[in-house]
Amino acid sequence: MSLQEDLNTIPGVAAREAATHGFVFNHTMLRVKDIAKSLDFYTRVLGFTLVRRRDFAEAKFSLYFLVLVDDPSQIPAEEPARGEWLLSQRGVLELTHNHGTESDADFRYHDGNAEPRGFGHICVSVPDVEAACARFEQLGVAFQKRLTDGRMKDIAFIKDPDGYWVEILQPTARV
Amino acid sequence: MSLQEDLNTIPGVAAREAATHGFVFNHTMLRVKDIAKSLDFYTRVLGFTLVRRRDFAEAKFSLYFLVLVDDPSQIPAEEPARGEWLLSQRGVLELTHNHGTESDADFRYHDGNAEPRGFGHICVSVPDVEAACARFEQLGVAFQKRLTDGRMKDIAFIKDPDGYWVEILQPTARV
Numbered sequence: 001m002s003l004q005e006d007l008n009t010i011p012g013v014a015a016r017e018a019a020t021h022g023f024v025f026n027h028t029m030l031r032v033k034d035i036a037k038s039l040d041f042y043t044r045v046l047g048f049t050l051v052r053r054r055d056f057a058e059a060k061f062s063l064y065f066l067v068l069v070d071d072p073s074q075i076p077a078e079e080p081a082r083g084e085w086l087l088s089q090r091g092v093l094e095l096t097h098n099h100g101t102e103s104d105a106d107f108r109y110h111d112g113n114a115e116p117r118g119f120g121h122i123c124v125s126v127p128d129v130e131a132a133c134a135r136f137e138q139l140g141v142a143f144q145k146r147l148t149d150g151r152m153k154d155i156a157f158i159k160d161p162d163g164y165w166v167e168i169l170q171p172t173a174r175v
Numbered sequence: 176m177s178l179q180e181d182l183n184t185i186p187g188v189a190a191r192e193a194a195t196h197g198f199v200f201n202h203t204m205l206r207v208k209d210i211a212k213s214l215d216f217y218t219r220v221l222g223f224t225l226v227r228r229r230d231f232a233e234a235k236f237s238l239y240f241l242v243l244v245d246d247p248s249q250i251p252a253e254e255p256a257r258g259e260w261l262l263s264q265r266g267v268l269e270l271t272h273n274h275g276t277e278s279d280a281d282f283r284y285h286d287g288n289a290e291p292r293g294f295g296h297i298c299v300s301v302p303d304v305e306a307a308c309a310r311f312e313q314l315g316v317a318f319q320k321r322l323t324d325g326r327m328k329d330i331a332f333i334k335d336p337d338g339y340w341v342e343i344l345q346p347t348a349r350v
Binding site for chain 2: 002003004007008010011012013014015016017019020021022023024025026027028029030031035036037038039040043044045046047048049050051052053067068070072075077078079080082083084085086087088089090091092093094096109110111112116117118119120121122123124125126127131132135162164167169170171172
């Protein structure tokens with residue numbers, strides 16, 4: 001039995017239905033307190049490109065859509081092609097900013113890893129996890145788990161400005 | 176000024192550093208109570224393929240990695256190529272199952288959309304949002320927001336077995 005056939009015997013796993021053809025796991029949305037800090041983290045530290053902002057002035061929130069691609073020139077420059085491209089991609093990050101939270105010293109979002117738990121983390125894979133983590137240290141990024149912490153020496157977790165965990169790993173590592 | 180140049184003036188947005196070359200937004204991790212129910216939902220209803228399971232018997236949890244691709248034959252059949260492929264992809268979904276939670280009637284995870292808020296949702300884009308939602312209705316999927324609810328008539332939110340919100344939209348819609 002192949003590895004895939006073996007996985008397909010796990011209770012709950014179903015064969016793909018034709019009706020799901022063309023479905024794309026497009027994005028993950030996180031609420032952030034201070035959008036300037038989050039944009040700095042995701043663009044400067046992790047290399048994301050901001051592709052779209054949508055402002056809802058009346059409801060007092062804005063949405064920011066980011067992608068992590070090596071060649072941003074592939075992103076269509078103009079709407080509507082730009083939006084269609086964005087919503088057809090895998091691995092988009094949507095950040096929701098409720099206006100004013102950045103000015104409230106006591107305000108904070110819940111990272112999902114303390115009670116009540118649920119969402120755990122996002123993950124960015126990197127070509128060289130040692131080099132990436134050394135750079136994060138130089139940049140003063142907060143770590144939840146360094147490579148040297150715990151049993152799993154080939155993964156790290158850094159924290160974004162809201163405390164959301166971002167796993168860092170190398171595809172060729174044994175994880 | 177181009178749309179991209181305009182976005183690049185938003186406070187916090189930084190130019191991409193060469194050190195982030197090759198970084199990939201690989202996955203999003205959610206904890207799930209009953210893995211069989213979740214695997215059924217993500218494979219049968221949404222079309223994901225289970226690519227890897229990792230069991231941690233001593234720590235009593237298992238990890239499940241799924242991708243949503245039209246052609247699963249592109250997934251390398253054997254390790255280590257399979258794992259390297261998986262961790263190099265965008266848009267992987269990782270489900271964490273802590274063993275035994277499925278047998279605890281009172282156990283539930285937090286979806287992030289009630290207090291304390293944080294994580295909001297994941298999103299699956301589909302070629303035809305009307306057809307997709309009609310199929311979800313036929314399948315008895317729970318809705319958080321139907322297309323006809325609220326102001327935004329071109330997006331829906333369904334709920335996975337843990338109550339996590341899954342946005343459904345069509346890339347060509349005005350969202």
